[in-house]
Structures are given as C-alpha cells and as structure tokens.
C-alpha cells in the first residue's frame with residue numbers, strides 16, 4: 011500500500027487497477043496526513059478491511075462485517091493535530107543523526123505527551139558535546155548542547171553501550187538532579203545516574219561501571235549475567251522479567267497504579283552492584299523496584315526530587331498509543347507541571 015499525494019489518487023488507482031490480480035476495490039491510497047494516527051481512518055474510509063476479508067476468503071455473503079470501532083483513534087488523531095502547549099525533552103545520547111535508533115523512546119514520549127495534551131518537542135543533545143573537552147575542542151557545539159539541556163523541561167538518558175559520551179550523560183544526570191529537573195534514565199541512563207550519585211553525593215570519586223573500567227576501584231555497576239560469567243555469548247539479560255515494588259508510596263509504584271509488581275523488558279549485561287545498595291540507600295538513593303531475589307536493582311528514585319527515576323528495564327517497549335508507559339507519563343507529567351494531578 012504505497013503512499014501517494016492526495017491529488018494523485020484517482021490517476022494512480024486507475025493505473026494500478028490494470029495490473030494483473032488487482033481490482034479497484036483492492037487498491038488503497040494512503041496520502042500524506044497530518045499525523046500517522048489518521049492512517050487507520052483512511053483505511054476504514056476506503057473499506058480496506060472489507061477488501062482484506064474478501065481476499066482472504068473470510069467475507070460471508072449476506073453477513074455485513076462490523077464497522078471497525080475507531081472512535082478512540084479518531085479522537086486521538088484529531089487531538090494530536092490541535093496540541094499547542096509544548097513540553098521540551100532533552101534526549102541525551104550518543105546521537106549520530108539517526109533518530110530511528112531511538113524510535114521506541116520517541117513513540118513512548120509521544121504517547122505520553124498526547125495523553126497529557128502537550129506538544130512534544132525533542133531536543134537532541136549529543137552527550138559528547140556536554141563534556142569539558144568539548145568546551146575546548148568544539149566550543150560552539152558545547153554551548154549549544156548546554157543551552158538545550160538547560161532549556162529543557164525534562165531530561166531523558168536512553169540505553170546505550172560502550173564508554174563514548176558517558177561522561178556527558180553523567181553531567182546531564184547531575185544537572186537534572188541538582189536543579190530538580192525531571193529525569194528518566196533508561197538502562198544505561200539508570201546506571202550513569204547511580205555512578206553520578208556515588209561520585210558527587212557520596213564522594214566516591216572512583217565509582218564507575220566495570221563496563222567502562224574493568225579495574226574500577228569502586229565498581230558500583232558490575233557485570234551480572236543470568237548464566238555463567240565466563241561463558242562467551244548469550245550473556246545478555248534479555249526479555250520480560252518481573253520487578254517487585256519495595257515500597258508502595260514511591261512515585262513509580264503510584265504511576266503503575268499501585269501494582270505489587272510489573273513485567274517489563276530487559277536488554278543489558280551490567281547492573282547496580284548489590285553489595286553497595288545499603289550504602290546508597292543510607293545516602294538517600296532508593297531502590298524501589300527489585301527482581302524476585304532482591305539482588306537485582308530494577309528502579310531507582312530520589313524521594314526528595316520532583317521526578318528522578320531510573321529503570322534497568324526498557325519501559326518504552328510496552329508503550330502504546332492510548333496506553334502510554336506509566337513512567338513516560340510520569341516524566342511528561344512532571345515536565346509539564348501535572349504530576350500532582
């Protein structure tokens with residue numbers, strides 16, 4: 011079903027209809043629309059569902075199929091077009107110009123923003139440009155990156171691998187923590203928030219992840235595969251795992267409707283060092299979600315902050331239009347002054 015401009019419709023439809031095994035009723039024209047949520051409505055208007063039923067032999071003669079129930083879609087698609095009030099989120103990553111690498115996160119931000127009547131503005135902040143070395147080597151990029159970060163209503167540090175740009179991500183987490191700016195750190199974004207807390211608040215200057223420094227003197231994030239530590243390959247903790255809330259009055263538990271546990275998807279090898287958890291908690295960082303063994307830290311929160319949350323899992327993978335991920339909803343709500351409602 012190719013996309014054509016609205017004006018090309020009739021001509022293209024007739025041209026395609028002469029091709030073998032097609033027919034005018036089997037040709038659907040999806041012209042440009044103001045937002046992608048109009049597409050199911052275009053399909054319905056052109057009776058695409060009926061054409062599909064007929065081609066698959068599922069059309070019962072004399073039995074009219076039910077009209078697709080798209081009232082919720084229709085409402086959301088037109089609400090999207092009317093959004094005015096912006097919410098600016100700084101995405102601090104190893105940005106390479108390919109926004110598709112962060113597609114699930116962008117969609118999750120969008121689902122939450124539309125649900126809260128905000129027009130999403132994503133400011134891409136290349137984490138390397140926030141680093142001290144950039145101030146000397148690429149001062150314009152440095153100014154621009156800090157300008158975007160400081161102008162954002164909320165900060166998101168997504169997942170990632172390898173140490174390039176990590177220091178910039180740590181600085182972004184520090185900025186959010188110190189200035190009460192809403193923060194959501196996902197996977198690596200949670201790990202760097204933990205490293206930042208250890209270095210800045212607990213004065214553990216050598217704190218690091220063994221992913222970036224295998225000989226780290228204070229390894230606060232360590233390699234914790236589910237299988238063998240020496241076996242090569244298949245060491246990634248992948249897929250859906252259960253997180254149990256440790257306290258019910260924390261922000262994340264409330265956002266998940268006070269559930270006792272949540273199932274979210276994972277994709278990582280490193281985790282917060284369980285032997286340092288009590289030290290962190292004494293210093294004010296809460297590990298409000300853990301796995302069933304209590305040894306794997308799944309959600310961090312700073313209780314004194316407006317919204318400072320990190321997750322070892324990837325909540326973006328379970329976000330849907332009309333069913334935004336609770337933690338993305340929390341980030342957007344906190345970034346647009348709606349968290350208390």
Ligand SMILES: NC(=O)CC[C@H](N)C(=O)O
Pocket residue numbers: 168169170171172196197198199221277278279280281
């Ligand atoms: N998906 C991620 O962000 C992975 C984080 C980190 N590199 C790890 O392997 O644990």
